[in-house]
Amino acid sequence: MIDILTELTDSPPFKSIFALQELEALTPTLLEQLSSEERRELESFHNEKRKREFASSRRLLRQLAGEWGVPGEAFIVSKNELGNPFAETSSSRFEASIAHTDRVVFGGLSSSEPIGIDVEPLDRNVSDRVRARMMHPVERRNGLDIPTIRLWTIKEAYVKLRGQGLRLNMNEVCVQREGAEFIVDLDSNNRAKVCSFAYREHWLAIAFYQ
Template sequence: MVMNMLMISIKDMDKKELHTHAHRLLRECLRPLGIDYGEDTPVIKGKMGKPSLADRPDIHYNLSHADGIAACLVSVRECGIDCEKVREHRPNVMRRAFSESERQLVESAPPEERDLMFFRLWTLKEAYVKAIGIGISYPLNEAEFSFRGGEIVTELKDCRFRQYIIGGRKYVVSVCELLKEAQ
């Protein structure tokens, strides 16, 4: 069985409300699977803190929220999702987390596109490290991405990436699903 459910919501809420809203999205994604998700649902955490449903190891999920946006991904495979509001990027983060070719990709973009390009790359990196379950302890500059037309290009193996630029190019949502079955 191959299944994916993605929900994205753009809402003007504070950070705590967005966190709660992301969990509401998860509840809605799990409902068609017959899973009644709520505060009492048993959740376990992996060694790096990635949560999963204690009673349903066959279902994987990931949540993300940022200024004005929340997103949820549910899959039969390990997965990660990251969403960000496009804002002025921080060059210090780019120097630390991006490869040389990614830095050049951002810097060579038209000035009005640089922030968007930064967040396109950043959210792909975040979605990947969330999918593999180790978070930003992973050397982010080693997860390298570029674009060829509408295609996401990477040498990372056994992963499928998708990206959505929404809200009039104000938000970027990136998704990573590991293609090998989780152990």
């Protein structure tokens, strides 16, 4: 069942919607939700879990669009040249972001501004060696003391916001805590905010430009 996050206290200052749901089985009902192009892409995957992630995420984005009154058949999900998702109708474009775990899919839509999201289980173990590799020198110096997997989701959401994928290493991302907020400065006039919170046994992160 789709679980729309309706009470985000630090939600982005633009029209946006987010939801979390369990990965779905590849039923005929789910497959009917996909466009012909999406079905072709689905068949290119050989891993069953990857197929479930793909189909579940496309259905979730269409459900989110439906919350805004956008008919599913008119809502086309595509990828840009870097592989980042977005969606279009005949008259509108939406920014989108998707994240998965072994059990859930987390999706977000924005009516105008780019977003980046991530999700990981609260109890996922990450080694100290991985933490050392992903820490920025300023984070070490300032003693950024949060669970490693939470920091991972914050940085991953920011990387997705930037849309640079593997070209941006996590140790290049400097996360600073300002009260209850997490900030990544791009330059003196531009910064990104990352909402980070625990929900249904997962860390969720939502990044957007301020």
